[in-house]
Amino acid sequence: MDKQTNNRLLENTFYYGPFEYPKGSGNWYQGKHESIITKELFDAVQQQMKNSQLVRRENIEFAFTKITKCGLCGSGISATEKFKKLKDGSYNRHVYYGCTKARDKNCKSGYISEEELIKQLQKLVDSLNFKKISVQDKIRSEIKRFKKFQVLATGKNDSIDLIDVDTRNYIKFLLKEGDDQEKRDLLTCLDCEIKLKNKKI
Numbered sequence: 001m002d003k004q005t006n007n008r009l010l011e012n013t014f015y016y017g018p019f020e021y022p023k024g025s026g027n028w029y030q031g032k033h034e035s036i037i038t039k040e041l042f043d044a045v046q047q048q049m050k051n052s053q054l055v056r057r058e059n060i061e062f063a064f065t066k067i068t069k070c071g072l073c074g075s076g077i078s079a080t081e082k083f084k085k086l087k088d089g090s091y092n093r094h095v096y097y098g099c100t101k102a103r104d105k106n107c108k109s110g111y112i113s114e115e116e117l118i119k120q121l122q123k124l125v126d127s128l129n130f131k132k133i134s135v136q137d138k139i140r141s142e143i144k145r146f147k148k149f150q151v152l153a154t155g156k157n158d159s160i161d162l163i164d165v166d167t168r169n170y171i172k173f174l175l176k177e178g179d180d181q182e183k184r185d186l187l188t189c190l191d192c193e194i195k196l197k198n199k200k201i
């Protein structure tokens with residue numbers, strides 16, 4: 001049986017007894033046949049499928065989980081998504097990062113919002129000495145590109161030297177405006193590991 005057929009089978013309540021006919025009508029009948037799987041198993045499988053979808057989503061969507069570790073217990077960091085309903089009916093997306101508590105069930109590390117995390121990262125960038133860390137080629141060429149845009153936009157053809165300030169500004173710009181993939185690439189380039197401790201990095 002291929003995976004799709006398998007999923008369809010497990011989504012169909014007919015297989016554990018009660019069935020709806022016509023589908024969506026709200027008329028439920030008890031099947032006379034013997035259930036192939038029990039209701040308990042059916043529910044467990046549904047939950048499992050939902051969970052695995054959630055996990056996949058987390059891995060794709062969040063920018064800072066991979067390189068961030070809990071500064072208190074050393075566990076990984078996971079992200080959760082919260083949606084806040086606004087007055088006009090639309091939703092505001094908020095991402096919070098917190099300890100997975102894999103190493104310490106009672107870890108008191110707490111949660112930090114993505115906005116706050118980015119703010120702190122930007123502050124951290126200011127205090128880094130870029131002469132000491134090796135900024136890889138990718139960032140350098142990206143900064144050159146960024147600089148060219150700047151020249152086009154301002155009309156000024158100042159020296160396009162890659163100085164510390166540009167590196168800093170570019171990194172801060174990416175942290176705020178880049179997409180998740182760009183943020184991940186950037187942090188991988190910087191070869192840094194973020195430790196989250198008491199809502200501070």
Ligand SMILES: [Zn+2]
Nearest residue numbers: 070073099107
């Ligand atoms: Zn922890």
